[in-house]
Amino acid sequence: MLNNPQGTEQLMEEDLHISCYDSDIPVIDEDQYKSRSTVELGKKQPSPMILGIIGCGAIASIITDFALEGKLSAELKYFYDTDLDRARELASKVDGMVVLNFEDMLNNVDLVIEAASPQAVIKYVPKILRAGKDVIIMSIGALIGQNFREKLEKIASMNHCNIHTPSGAIVGLDGIKAASMGKITNISLLTRKPPESLGISTDEEIVLYEGKAHDAVRKFPMNMNVAAALSIACKKEVNVKIIADPSVDCNCHEIHVTGEFGELTTTTRNVNCTNNPKTSKLAAYSAIQLIKNLNNQINVGT
Numbered sequence: 001m002l003n004n005p006q007g008t009e010q011l012m013e014e015d016l017h018i019s020c021y022d023s024d025i026p027v028i029d030e031d032q033y034k035s036r037s038t039v040e041l042g043k044k045q046p047s048p049m050i051l052g053i054i055g056c057g058a059i060a061s062i063i064t065d066f067a068l069e070g071k072l073s074a075e076l077k078y079f080y081d082t083d084l085d086r087a088r089e090l091a092s093k094v095d096g097m098v099v100l101n102f103e104d105m106l107n108n109v110d111l112v113i114e115a116a117s118p119q120a121v122i123k124y125v126p127k128i129l130r131a132g133k134d135v136i137i138m139s140i141g142a143l144i145g146q147n148f149r150e151k152l153e154k155i156a157s158m159n160h161c162n163i164h165t166p167s168g169a170i171v172g173l174d175g176i177k178a179a180s181m182g183k184i185t186n187i188s189l190l191t192r193k194p195p196e197s198l199g200i201s202t203d204e205e206i207v208l209y210e211g212k213a214h215d216a217v218r219k220f221p222m223n224m225n226v227a228a229a230l231s232i233a234c235k236k237e238v239n240v241k242i243i244a245d246p247s248v249d250c251n252c253h254e255i256h257v258t259g260e261f262g263e264l265t266t267t268t269r270n271v272n273c274t275n276n277p278k279t280s281k282l283a284a285y286s287a288i289q290l291i292k293n294l295n296n297q298i299n300v301g302t
């Protein structure tokens, strides 16, 4: 260990070697190590995590493209959709399998990705958890009700598995979660979307909603996953305003939080998925990053 001029300790490579070999474990040199098979070393080559996906639309399509390019750190193998053609199309890209009933994938997967709808969460997630499998939920709006959330938590805990919800189409959730360790005094979300993304047609800006997140999610279940994610992450009601704005060509979310930690503002201007203007590419990317995190030895960020 060396002291640098600032007086801070600098870790040298030798120190790392010493700490690695500083035990009764027999030490072999690097050349010997490379020449030995993993079986000889008593280590099994880790097999990739096997994934199944429910809902083969815009988000699933991006995840499948990453799998195709070998950038998923997992094997995306099983596909289920009520629209069989969609499932077939994605499965064929990665040599995957289409299942006619979603239960048919459960014995063979490590984790299921829900990328379908809030109804799909209610219908399938309890069964996935009862089968002892982890799940990634994209339709996080389905979790806004505390009773349902607690029910899922209980099933997950009884079956030793986990529910993951990626940060989706917003940035800043890590900082907001950290901030919520202290008192949050106010949290607001301003969502501005092109009218067609909200399923309406108008030439003028219209405020479609102003109120609390719970109500916003109930009224716009396919559009307000971000409000649900914020509410659940910081365990506080979020003030939400939704604007249909013909002058924007992307889904924009502005978040403002004040509290004991200070103050933060984030703005996300999302590029939409080509095959679904309601959905932002970032939502799919956040799921892909989450899958990678599950395989990482070091995870940076809260």
Ligand SMILES: NC(=O)c1ccc[n+]([C@@H]2O[C@H](COP(=O)([O-])OP(=O)(O)OC[C@H]3O[C@@H](n4cnc5c(N)ncnc54)[C@H](O)[C@@H]3O)[C@@H](O)[C@H]2O)c1
Binding pocket: 054, 055, 056, 057, 058, 059, 060, 080, 081, 082, 083, 086, 114, 115, 116, 117, 118, 119, 120, 123, 138, 139, 140, 166, 167, 168, 169, 170, 221, 222, 223, 225, 226, 275, 276, 278, 279, 280, 283
């Ligand atoms: N967390 C976020 O920030 C975020 C962002 C965007 C979208 N989402 C949510 O993720 C989900 C998927 O988004 P998307 O853009 O891929 O949607 P999409 O409409 O492009 O695709 C959804 C697919 O799921 C299928 N599906 C719907 N209900 C089903 C069911 N009960 N069983 C089986 N298949 C079913 C549909 O046939 C369709 O192929 C939606 O619920 C959406 O609201 C979340």
